[in-house]
Amino acid sequence: MKYWRKPLDLGTIEVTRGIVRVIEGRCKGCEICVNFCSRGVLRMSDKFNRKGYHFPETIPGRECVNCRFCEAICPEFAIYSVETNGLA
Amino acid sequence: MSARQNRDPEPLHPHDELLRTDRIPHIWCSGCGIGIVFGALMSAIKKSDIPLDDIAVVSGIGCTGRMAGYIALDSFHTTHGRAIPFATGLKLARPQGNVIVASGDGDLLAIGGNHFIHAARRNIDLTVVCVNNFNYGMTGGQLAPSTPFGAKTTTTPQGSPDEPFNFCSLAAACGAVYVARWTALHIRRVTTAIGEAMNKKGFSFVEILAPCPTAFGRRNKMRRALDLLNFYYDRSVVKHGVHPDEASLDFNQRLVVGKFVDRERPTYLDSYHMVHQREIGDWPTIEHYSTMLAKEKTEA
Numbered sequence A: 001m002k003y004w005r006k007p008l009d010l011g012t013i014e015v016t017r018g019i020v021r022v023i024e025g026r027c028k029g030c031e032i033c034v035n036f037c038s039r040g041v042l043r044m045s046d047k048f049n050r051k052g053y054h055f056p057e058t059i060p061g062r063e064c065v066n067c068r069f070c071e072a073i074c075p076e077f078a079i080y081s082v083e084t085n086g087l088a
Numbered sequence B: 001m002s003a004r005q006n007r008d009p010e011p012l013h014p015h016d017e018l019l020r021t022d023r024i025p026h027i028w029c030s031g032c033g034i035g036i037v038f039g040a041l042m043s044a045i046k047k048s049d050i051p052l053d054d055i056a057v058v059s060g061i062g063c064t065g066r067m068a069g070y071i072a073l074d075s076f077h078t079t080h081g082r083a084i085p086f087a088t089g090l091k092l093a094r095p096q097g098n099v100i101v102a103s104g105d106g107d108l109l110a111i112g113g114n115h116f117i118h119a120a121r122r123n124i125d126l127t128v129v130c131v132n133n134f135n136y137g138m139t140g141g142q143l144a145p146s147t148p149f150g151a152k153t154t155t156t157p158q159g160s161p162d163e164p165f166n167f168c169s170l171a172a173a174c175g176a177v178y179v180a181r182w183t184a185l186h187i188r189r190v191t192t193a194i195g196e197a198m199n200k201k202g203f204s205f206v207e208i209l210a211p212c213p214t215a216f217g218r219r220n221k222m223r224r225a226l227d228l229l230n231f232y233y234d235r236s237v238v239k240h241g242v243h244p245d246e247a248s249l250d251f252n253q254r255l256v257v258g259k260f261v262d263r264e265r266p267t268y269l270d271s272y273h274m275v276h277q278r279e280i281g282d283w284p285t286i287e288h289y290s291t292m293l294a295k296e297k298t299e300a
């Protein structure tokens, strides 16, 4: 994450990190998760799933903050995130 | 427990605990708001800490009505418009249970409209979740009592000449004790509202403005679910506690959302007990279903 100035307590607060997982076979390519991820972590893949839909993938270098919005909004229960405590 | 069998052994998603995963992917179209509301309903159920065996989901016919078939809880998919009468019977027969009705705008307030007003009037202790997608999605997009003035549907190709119902105002006027409206993109608010409605004793109503890109959006210049989600959200104005008559849905200006009603009133069972006290004496203490189950186990 980039800061416009370094917060004074940066060393003491832990920024939540997550790994986002996609259940490719369930996705119907609506792009809702891609549009509403506040961190711009996701983009649509060029690949198709077995039903012929594009599914989301993560953009290398972008950091998921485990806000779980994508998990809450996905109409297909096809995406979710898990906390990693900044280890990943 | 039968509803909780027949599922994939390996959960793939946090919601899988409450899903009949053998039926997933579901039939709803790409981007359909029903899946979003269904997810919120499952989150609310999980957060409520009510034992899962005490919860039942009842729905009528329509795309929204399919919810009952996807949830791994006791559920019933009734006939068109009759979710509330079925749920009423269920609640009266087993008052300790938490009964949720999941219904579309047409199912709940066109063919089922009379049941809705009288259940609210009698304050039957139900949680009614309405996915308002402003049309009959399942049958191809006909006019519904919620269709906004001027909107195009298959039965109003020139635009609807009808004045739509304000569901929240109707529910409140009939006596509902909890009334809230959100758009599908207010996903956390939707989840909280359903949770509050489940905990509320009496007739509770939560309306969610949700995209139906296939039948409604396509005819009204909003082909993608994203267009509809943004349209409803961007025009929404949060007004907690406003009189539901003033919580209007004006597609050209603003869509009023928020929690409009949260009040107390004796439920149907409370009043029934009061009136019949002489004949039935003290109301039998209703044991919680989970306590009964535990007792049965130790006795066996």
Ligand SMILES: Cc1ncc(C[n+]2csc(CCOP(=O)(O)OP(=O)(O)O)c2C)c(N)n1
Pocket: B061, B062, B063, B064, B065, B080, B103, B104, B105, B106, B107, B108, B131, B133, B135, B136, B137, B138, B139, B144
């Ligand atoms: C007695 C009866 N009349 C008509 C129908 C046809 N029908 C099926 S679903 C439906 C309307 C569904 O609209 P809504 O409740 O808004 O659900 P949605 O599909 O939009 O979620 C109708 C009229 C029926 N199944 N049964």
Ligand code: SF4
Pocket: A022, A026, A027, A028, A029, A030, A031, A032, A033, A034, A055, A056, A073, A074, A075, A076, A077, A078, A079
């Ligand atoms: S929101 Fe769900 S269905 Fe839509 S693109 Fe993302 S993962 Fe796929």
Ligand code: SF4
Pocket: A018, A020, A036, A037, A038, A039, A040, A041, A042, A063, A064, A065, A066, A067, A068, A069, A070, A071, A081
């Ligand atoms: S959890 Fe939040 S940050 Fe991570 S991908 Fe989903 S929406 Fe983006």
Ligand code: SF4
Pocket: B027, B028, B029, B031, B032, B033, B034, B063, B064, B133, B137, B138, B211, B212, B213, B214, B215, B216
């Ligand atoms: S027709 Fe409309 S309401 Fe029915 S599944 Fe498709 S998008 Fe959803």
Ligand SMILES: [Mg+2]
Pocket: B062, B104, B105, B106, B131, B132, B133, B134, B135, B136, B137, B144
């Ligand atoms: Mg509808």
